[in-house]
Amino acid sequence: MTDTVIETRALTKRYGRVLAVDRLSLQVPRGHVFGLLGPNGAGKTTVMGMLLGLVRPTSGSFSLLGTSGGGRDALRRIGAIVETPAFYPYLSGRRNLAYFQGVMGRNDPRELDRLLELVGLAGRANDAFKTYSLGMKQRLGLAYALLGDPELLLLDEPTNGMDPAGMAEVRDLIRDLGREGRTILLSSHLLNEVEQVCDSVAIIARGRLVVQGDVAELLRPQEQVRLRTTDDAKALTILTASDEVEAASAEDDALVVTIAHERSSELTALLSKSEVYVTEIAPLQVSLEQYFLDITGENGERSE
Amino acid sequence: MTAEVLALTRWEWYKLRRRRLPWILLLVNVMLMQFTFWVSYASYRAGDEITLGVDPSTGIVGAVPAEVLALPNSAVFGLLASHGFVAILIIILTAPVTATGYGWGTTRPVRRVSDTRWLFLAAKLILVALLGAGATLVGTLSVTLSSQVAYVTLEGGRGIAASAAWGELIRTFAKVVYGLFPWIALATLFAVLTRSTRLAVGLSLGYAVVESIVFESLTGFEWFERVSGFVMSWAIDDWLGSTEAQLASIGIGDDSSLGTAAAVAAQAEALRGFLVSLAYIVILNCLSFWIFQRRDIAGAKGE
Numbered sequence: 001m002t003d004t005v006i007e008t009r010a011l012t013k014r015y016g017r018v019l020a021v022d023r024l025s026l027q028v029p030r031g032h033v034f035g036l037l038g039p040n041g042a043g044k045t046t047v048m049g050m051l052l053g054l055v056r057p058t059s060g061s062f063s064l065l066g067t068s069g070g071g072r073d074a075l076r077r078i079g080a081i082v083e084t085p086a087f088y089p090y091l092s093g094r095r096n097l098a099y100f101q102g103v104m105g106r107n108d109p110r111e112l113d114r115l116l117e118l119v120g121l122a123g124r125a126n127d128a129f130k131t132y133s134l135g136m137k138q139r140l141g142l143a144y145a146l147l148g149d150p151e152l153l154l155l156d157e158p159t160n161g162m163d164p165a166g167m168a169e170v171r172d173l174i175r176d177l178g179r180e181g182r183t184i185l186l187s188s189h190l191l192n193e194v195e196q197v198c199d200s201v202a203i204i205a206r207g208r209l210v211v212q213g214d215v216a217e218l219l220r221p222q223e224q225v226r227l228r229t230t231d232d233a234k235a236l237t238i239l240t241a242s243d244e245v246e247a248a249s250a251e252d253d254a255l256v257v258t259i260a261h262e263r264s265s266e267l268t269a270l271l272s273k274s275e276v277y278v279t280e281i282a283p284l285q286v287s288l289e290q291y292f293l294d295i296t297g298e299n300g301e302r303s304e
Numbered sequence: 305m306t307a308e309v310l311a312l313t314r315w316e317w318y319k320l321r322r323r324r325l326p327w328i329l330l331l332v333n334v335m336l337m338q339f340t341f342w343v344s345y346a347s348y349r350a351g352d353e354i355t356l357g358v359d360p361s362t363g364i365v366g367a368v369p370a371e372v373l374a375l376p377n378s379a380v381f382g383l384l385a386s387h388g389f390v391a392i393l394i395i396i397l398t399a400p401v402t403a404t405g406y407g408w409g410t411t412r413p414v415r416r417v418s419d420t421r422w423l424f425l426a427a428k429l430i431l432v433a434l435l436g437a438g439a440t441l442v443g444t445l446s447v448t449l450s451s452q453v454a455y456v457t458l459e460g461g462r463g464i465a466a467s468a469a470w471g472e473l474i475r476t477f478a479k480v481v482y483g484l485f486p487w488i489a490l491a492t493l494f495a496v497l498t499r500s501t502r503l504a505v506g507l508s509l510g511y512a513v514v515e516s517i518v519f520e521s522l523t524g525f526e527w528f529e530r531v532s533g534f535v536m537s538w539a540i541d542d543w544l545g546s547t548e549a550q551l552a553s554i555g556i557g558d559d560s561s562l563g564t565a566a567a568v569a570a571q572a573e574a575l576r577g578f579l580v581s582l583a584y585i586v587i588l589n590c591l592s593f594w595i596f597q598r599r600d601i602a603g604a605k606g607e
Contacts, residue, residue, distance in 0.1 A: 054601040072420060086409030088319055102315045
């Protein structure tokens with residue numbers, strides 16, 4: 001059993017003159033909830049489409065569940081939602097699921113009941129799909145993706161169109177599915193969603209991989225503390241001159257100091273020598289959003 | 305593989321039977337065949353003979369006697385007279401069966417669970433072919449029923465006598481159903497090509513109109529006479545038989561006017577029509593499968 005469930009090697013997709021995905025190399029470990037993060041138009045859906053065989057890659061290769069190019073057997077072990085869930089508008093939610101279950105060669109009404117209950121659609125299961133709200137359509141899409149108890153889930157913007165409560169429910173569900181040992185590739189442009197749900201993340205911009213790694217690992221190098229002192233101006237001068245401090249700046253009514261985590265305790269001693277006393281000190285957790293903006297905004301061209 | 309295609313066909317039917325379209329088309333088909341029959345009946349009541357059609361070169365082709373109202377002639381006549389309408393109906397059914405998957409984006413999830421795309425398209429083609437045969441059968445049965453009613457209302461079938469064998473009805477049924485296949489292939493190709501129901505129906509019907517109107521105007525040219533047998537709808541007509549041959553085949557009209565040589569020529573035309581139709585079916589379907597297999601599957605077009 002391989003430890004890498006999805007591996008892409010220089011995967012490229014070109015639509016005429018537009019390069020949608022540019023030599024993307026990803027590794028998604030087994031059992032991880034893996035976020036594919038990027039702004040709209042970054043190429044996330046195209047990557048998903050290529051993995052599912054919906055979109056033919058221009059060049060490069062990939063393997064899914066140990067099968068090169070994602071063969072027939074591999075695809076049967078995958079559940080997916082790509083873009084807005086698409087179903088037959090005149091069929092009910094239950095009949096839509098029954099159809100797709102039947103196409104998979106199975107007929108298990110109890111599975112339909114269980115999945116409809118799981119996604120909170122049991123009460124509307126017999127209503128026509130065309131009467132569903134976007135959030136309900138997303139829920140049905142999630143139920144569809146879970147048909148056949150797949151070991152790999154590809155979820156493209158699964159909370160799109162949902163209200164905050166619905167988003168929270170779906171995120172909980174995704175976390176639970178991840179805890180069950182499933183590998184999940186979750187594409188999203190919602191940074192907090194990826195931060196809350198994912199173990200690992202790959203950030204892509206303009207079709208190129210910007211960075212890939214564990215969410216916690218990516219945030220760790222950005223260790224900063226927020227500091228208030230008895231004399232902020234004097235403290236800033238001292239800190240800026242210090243070799244231990246990587247950077248220091250005044251922001252609002254406090255100082256933000258970048259310093260290696262293990263040395264942050266030395267700040268108070270350093271300042272007290274000059275009779276500047278720390279009145280407040282707290283680690284400043286850099287959000288994924290800030291990190292994302294740092295590397296895709298001003299430094300958006302930085303890649304690999 | 306065969307079992308999988310048949311299973312997919314069953315599931316195609318599962319969702320198609322819940323749409324209104326196939327039932328509306330079936331109703332229209334029955335009404336058209338009934339219309340054909342009862343016009344013949346009304347004409348018979350008005351006089352003793354029914355004018356079947358007009359050949360532009362020779363004038364009136366055939367005046368159909370009362371036998372057309374009796375079984376199995378009535379059913380054979382109904383099948384032959386309505387096959388042009390049925391072709392239009394099958395186009396209207398075929399295009400959405402494939403194109404709505406693109407419009408609603410449902411081809412994507414199906415693809416996920418059935419990665420060998422051609423199976424999916426094959427199931428759709430088989431379903432439409434079966435529905436075409438089914439609709440033709442229902443239409444034929446409705447004419448059979450009407451024929452019985454007509455027989456009773458004509459005071460015990462005044463002057464009506466069956467002359468064609470029931471085997472001829474089965475043969476004609478099979479020929480008419482086969483004559484639908486090139487249209488199914490054409491509409492499927494346009495559906496896969498355009499990914500739009502409206503465009504696929506429009507292009508398929510447009511093609512049929514071009515063949516029947518534009519090509520008809522070219523019949524005066526000698527060069528066209530040489531290639532006309534290879535035009536799709538004309539090849540289907542050849543397969544079904546010319547009007548004279550149709551009449552003769554069901555024992556109506558003047559058999560002797562055909563003569564042995566003409567009968568042999570009609571058989572040769574029918575064979576050529578069969579082969580040309582087969583070529584259209586194979587080529588158009590190969591193109592459809594090739595495009596369906598290769599092209600990226602996009603999301604819903606919202607159509």
